Amino acid sequence: MRLIIFVFSFIIISSKSAFAETIQIDFTADDSYSIEVAKIDVGDTIEWLPKNEGHNVEFLGGPDFNSLPEKSDLNAFYSVTFNFPRVYLYHCTPHGNMGMLGLVIVGNDFHNLKDIEGIELSRVAKSVLQRLIRIAQSNS
Numbered sequence: 001m002r003l004i005i006f007v008f009s010f011i012i013i014s015s016k017s018a019f020a021e022t023i024q025i026d027f028t029a030d031d032s033y034s035i036e037v038a039k040i041d042v043g044d045t046i047e048w049l050p051k052n053e054g055h056n057v058e059f060l061g062g063p064d065f066n067s068l069p070e071k072s073d074l075n076a077f078y079s080v081t082f083n084f085p086r087v088y089l090y091h092c093t094p095h096g097n098m099g100m101l102g103l104v105i106v107g108n109d110f111h112n113l114k115d116i117e118g119i120e121l122s123r124v125a126k127s128v129l130q131r132l133i134r135i136a137q138s139n140s
């Protein structure tokens with residue numbers, strides 16, 4: 001009986017780590033993120049690669065503003081594991097007003113979309129956000 005429990009718990013632990021994925025997003029030469037809409041599962045990790053200079057990642061919104069990941073340094077590798085579902089919005093601190101934005105949808109959960117849409121942005125950034133939301137919803 002004890003052996004069965006042991007085997008069963010091992011399967012749960014190993015299957016969880018086997019399915020956790022890592023997605024890589026580059027800073028592009030034309031001031032954007034190579035993947036603007038990332039749809040991932042709970043527990044997945046996103047890595048941002050500083051392939052071009054002058055960019056970073058700063059979160060503007062998510063399920064719980066106080067627990068959002070810290071702003072990354074310019075030109076630095078950055079990695080975040082998303083353990084809670086919902087929509088997350090981030091931008092590049094120097095280029096956010098010009099529309100360098102990214103959306104992360106964790107667990108296909110759009111419950112906080114209204115909060116994300118209510119975040120104050122420049123006019124250009126606002127229209128980029130609307131485009132990204134349409135992309136996110138069209139293949140959900």
Ligand SMILES: [Cu+2]
Pocket residue numbers: 031054055056092093094095096100
């Ligand atoms: Cu930038």
